Amino acid sequence: MRALILGGTREAREIASLLQQDNWHVTSSLAGRVKQPALPVGEVRIGGFGGPAGLVTWLLKEKVEVVIDATHPFAERISISAAEATRATGVPLIALHRPAWQAGERDQWIPAGSMEEAARIAARRFHHIFLTIGRQQLAAFAKDPHNLYVIRCVDPPEVTLPRRHRLILSRGPFTLENEKQLMRDNQIDCLVTKNSGGELTRAKLDAARELGIPVIMVERPELPGGPQVRTVHTAQEAREAVYEV
Numbered sequence: 022m023r024a025l026i027l028g029g030t031r032e033a034r035e036i037a038s039l040l041q042q043d044n045w046h047v048t049s050s051l052a053g054r055v056k057q058p059a060l061p062v063g064e065v066r067i068g069g070f071g072g073p074a075g076l077v078t079w080l081l082k083e084k085v086e087v088v089i090d091a092t093h094p095f096a097e098r099i100s101i102s103a104a105e106a107t108r109a110t111g112v113p114l115i116a117l118h119r120p121a122w123q124a125g126e127r128d129q130w131i132p133a134g135s136m137e138e139a140a141r142i143a144a145r146r147f148h149h150i151f152l153t154i155g156r157q158q159l160a161a162f163a164k165d166p167h168n169l170y171v172i173r174c175v176d177p178p179e180v181t182l183p184r185r186h187r188l189i190l191s192r193g194p195f196t197l198e199n200e201k202q203l204m205r206d207n208q209i210d211c212l213v214t215k216n217s218g219g220e221l222t223r224a225k226l227d228a229a230r231e232l233g234i235p236v237i238m239v240e241r242p243e244l245p246g247g248p249q250v251r252t253v254h255t256a257q258e259a260r261e262a263v264y265e266v
Contacts, residue, residue, distance in 0.1 A: 033091035035256035037061035113266035147211035200228035
C-alpha cells in the first residue's frame with residue numbers, strides 16, 4: 022500500500038508515523054521553503070512536482086493508492102495541484118486540515134480577507150505591529166514607511182521588508198509568557214497572523230487576549246477539490262479514512 026503525504030506540518034509527520042506502523046509505503050513531500058525542516062519517518066522528497074501535470078505523472082509512476090493533503094491551510098498552490106491531479110487519476114484525496122481558530126469573548130479580532138487587506142488595516146490603525154505570517158507574504162507590508170514592524174520567521178526573508186522593522190529569527194513552539202514578554206518589550210499594539218489553527222502557535226493569540234492587543238486575522242482560503250475530497254481534522258482520523266476511501 023502506497024501513500025503520498027503532502028506537507029511539512031506536525032499533522033503530516035504524525036500521519037506518516039501512523040501509516041508506517043500499518044506497513045504502508047509512505048512518501049512525504051515537503052515544499053523546501055524551510056532550510057532545516059523537521060523530517061517525518063519514511064521516504065521524503067523536497068520540492069514541487071511541476072504542477073498538476075507533473076503530479077499526475079508521479080502518482081501513476083509510483084502507483085500511489087491515496088494522497089493525503091496535510092499542508093499548511095494557506096498552501097493554496099499545492100492543494101489545488103493535489104485536487105486536480107487526483108481528479109485526473111482517480112486516486113482518492115484526503116485533506117487533513119486542523120480546525121480554524123475561533124474568537125473568544127475577550128478576543129479583539131479584525132478579519133481580513135487577504136494579506137493585502139491586512140496590510141492596509143495595519144498601516145492605517147496601528148504603530149507597532151507584530152507579524153507572524155511566515156516570510157512569503159511580507160512584501161505586502163513593505164509600502165508602509167511610518168510604522169514599526171516586528172517580524173518573526175524561521176529563516177531570513179528574501180522579499181522587500183518595511184523600512185522600519187525588527188527581524189526575529191526563531192522557531193516555535195513559544196510559551197504564553199514568552200509571547201507576552203516579546204509583545205511588552207516591543208510595545209506591540211497589533212498582531213497580524215493567519216488563521217492556521219492548531220495548538221502549536223496558539224500562545225500568541227492567548228498573549229494578545231491577555232494584554233488587550235487587537236489581532237488582524239487573515240482568514241484561510243477555501244479548501245479546493247469540492248465534495249470528492251474527504252476532509253479530516255486529526256492524524257488519527259486520516260489514518261482511519263485511508264481504509265474507507
